[in-house]
Amino acid sequence: MSLVEWLVEPLRYPFMVRGLAAAAAVGALCSVVGSFVVLRGMAFLGDALAHSILPGLAAGFVIAGRGDRRVLFWWGLGTAVLVALGMGWVSQRGKVREDTAIGIVFAGMFALGIAMISTVRGSSIDLVHFLFGNVLGVSGGDLLLIAAFGGGVLIVVALFYKELVAVSFDPVFAATLRLPTGFYRYLIYVLVAVTVVVSLQTVGVGLMLAMLITPASTAYLVTRRLPSMMALGAVFGVMAGIGGLYLSFHLGIASGAAIVLVSVAGFLIALVLAPRRGLLRRAVRGPRR
Amino acid sequence: MSPRPWRRFAGHRAPVVHRPDAAAISVENVSVVYGGRPALAGISFVLEAGEYLAVVGPNGAGKSTLLKALAGLLPTSSGTIAIHGHEPGGHVCIAYVPQRSEIDWRFPVAVADVVMMGRIGRIGPFRRAGTSDWDIVRRALSAVQLDGLAGRQVGELSGGQQQRMFIARALAQESDLLLFDEPLAGLDIASRDEVLALIGALRERAVTVVVALHDLAVAASAFDRVLLLHRTQIGFGSAERVFDEPLLRSAYGSCLRTIERDGRTVFIHDAGCDGGDHEPR
Numbered sequence: 001m002s003l004v005e006w007l008v009e010p011l012r013y014p015f016m017v018r019g020l021a022a023a024a025a026v027g028a029l030c031s032v033v034g035s036f037v038v039l040r041g042m043a044f045l046g047d048a049l050a051h052s053i054l055p056g057l058a059a060g061f062v063i064a065g066r067g068d069r070r071v072l073f074w075w076g077l078g079t080a081v082l083v084a085l086g087m088g089w090v091s092q093r094g095k096v097r098e099d100t101a102i103g104i105v106f107a108g109m110f111a112l113g114i115a116m117i118s119t120v121r122g123s124s125i126d127l128v129h130f131l132f133g134n135v136l137g138v139s140g141g142d143l144l145l146i147a148a149f150g151g152g153v154l155i156v157v158a159l160f161y162k163e164l165v166a167v168s169f170d171p172v173f174a175a176t177l178r179l180p181t182g183f184y185r186y187l188i189y190v191l192v193a194v195t196v197v198v199s200l201q202t203v204g205v206g207l208m209l210a211m212l213i214t215p216a217s218t219a220y221l222v223t224r225r226l227p228s229m230m231a232l233g234a235v236f237g238v239m240a241g242i243g244g245l246y247l248s249f250h251l252g253i254a255s256g257a258a259i260v261l262v263s264v265a266g267f268l269i270a271l272v273l274a275p276r277r278g279l280l281r282r283a284v285r286g287p288r289r
Numbered sequence: 290m291s292p293r294p295w296r297r298f299a300g301h302r303a304p305v306v307h308r309p310d311a312a313a314i315s316v317e318n319v320s321v322v323y324g325g326r327p328a329l330a331g332i333s334f335v336l337e338a339g340e341y342l343a344v345v346g347p348n349g350a351g352k353s354t355l356l357k358a359l360a361g362l363l364p365t366s367s368g369t370i371a372i373h374g375h376e377p378g379g380h381v382c383i384a385y386v387p388q389r390s391e392i393d394w395r396f397p398v399a400v401a402d403v404v405m406m407g408r409i410g411r412i413g414p415f416r417r418a419g420t421s422d423w424d425i426v427r428r429a430l431s432a433v434q435l436d437g438l439a440g441r442q443v444g445e446l447s448g449g450q451q452q453r454m455f456i457a458r459a460l461a462q463e464s465d466l467l468l469f470d471e472p473l474a475g476l477d478i479a480s481r482d483e484v485l486a487l488i489g490a491l492r493e494r495a496v497t498v499v500v501a502l503h504d505l506a507v508a509a510s511a512f513d514r515v516l517l518l519h520r521t522q523i524g525f526g527s528a529e530r531v532f533d534e535p536l537l538r539s540a541y542g543s544c545l546r547t548i549e550r551d552g553r554t555v556f557i558h559d560a561g562c563d564g565g566d567h568e569p570r
Binding site: 039159160162163165166168169170172173174175176177178179220223224225226228229 | 357360361362378380381383384385386387391392393396397398399402403405406409410412414415417418442458462
């Protein structure tokens with residue numbers, strides 16, 4: 001099989017074309033939002049947020065049945081936003097440490113979701129789709145939802161860009177500028193939540209974290225300014241989405257896993273080859289007090 | 290600043306107008322509870338516009354807490370703080386610089402980006418920085434001699450350059466009050482002198498400056514007033530008055546060492562003596 005055939009063959013299938021479009025869009029979106037996740041050290045929160053959506057999906061699944069995917073999107077979106085606001089609240093006011101509180105919510109919600117899905121007979125395939133995505137099942141309507149909500153997230157990031165950067169870099173200073181740091185914290189959580197729901201069909205809740213942090217971290221290793229980190233991260237995310245689906249098609253690997261593996265491979269390459277981040281950084285940064 | 294309601298929603302509130310007859314900082318019997326325990330009590334002083342105040346005291350004395358309270362970041366549990374006649378919340382003229390250790394220096398922002406953050410309050414929401422803002426940033430950078438490093442990632446700067454960058458941010462912010470937490474910590478002598486000279490140069494702009502310090506000699510030589518803290522206010526006034534052995538002893542306890550030199554008593558305090566560093570975050 002020539003390289004051209006290798007590249008062209010999947011495109012003969014409309015479901016592959018839709019899948020590639022979805023994976024590319026999700027790869028780009030996750031990297032932009034994921035840049036904030038990486039820089040603010042919110043990886044655990046992002047993972048918890050993704051897993052906590054499961055009961056919302058399960059409720060939509062139990063009530064609407066497996067026929068209508070569109071209903072699941074709205075159930076997922078509603079749950080995600082509620083969970084994001086709830087976690088924002090818990091992480092500030094909890095009686096236990098922040099990560100402990102998030103962990104309890106995470107585990108409890110995830111278990112609740114699995115319990116609810118398990119009540120529906122013959123649901124194991126659907127559960128697998130929720131957990132690991134079903135990018136080849138993306139419909140034209142799904143693509144529209146991805147474009148609309150993904151585009152919306154990017155517009156909000158662009159509108160609040162300078163404030164989001166300031167509260168992430170130096171929250172104390174941002175507070176002296178009278179920026180409502182609490183509002184921006186919740187805003188970032190909600191942006192992550194919407195991103196997770198938009199990306200759900202591609203990689204599922206189980207591997208969502210990888211899409212949020214891996215391409216963005218790869219870009220972090222090789223860039224020095226946030227706009228280029230986001231742009232390059234988006235490129236890496238698109239490459240991982242498309243490359244992963246090709247691997248999935250030709251090697252018969254689960255699509256979500258293939259996408260994540262390609263993005264992790266990209267990260268490892270950057271980690272080895274990155275010109276400055278590794279050694280120089282360590283030498284310069286050492287806190288001299 | 291536009292009165293349009295969505296601006297308010299996004300958090301850019303119109304700044305308060307300074308009262309011309311009020312002192313720059315007026316603190317009356319202030320206590321602050323931090324992390325559930327009293328961090329400061331009985332703080333009272335007045336600072337006129339353009340005066341320089343050094344806040345000194347052993348580690349954990351409450352210096353950072355006081356600066357945060359002055360910036361309106363921590364609520365007072367009793368007493369009042371007035372900045373130019375108004376409570377600290379509501380000003381956009383307060384420039385606060387945290388300790389260097391509180392910043393993630395790997396964050397992918399360039400020096401000019403950080404200085405531009407000083408303009409955010411003036412630019413307002415949903416707007417991008419204009420040419421005039423970039424001009425201000427350029428001038429601020431050249432005032433602290435960082436012109437050539439504007440495009441560098443912040444972690445590539447030396448400690449002294451990082452502090453100069455924050456001074457440039459305060460300049461870009463057009464602040465009237467600079468609150469600087471331990472700007473000299475960890476700097477070598479040359480960078481220390483540069484930073485001090487730049488802080489001194491703010492006198493031309495009639496900026497009121499409050500700096501938390503460890504070095505008593507610097508506090509005495511470069512500042513109009515000193516505030517000696519150890520959870521409570523031990524002394525406030527000129528360095529000659531406050532740096533008096535009984536007062537210093539009550540702040541530093543056994544950490545205070547003295548040597549006799551040319552017939553004068555020189556006070557030395559051991560900055561590492563008091564164990565635990567500052568307030569827990």
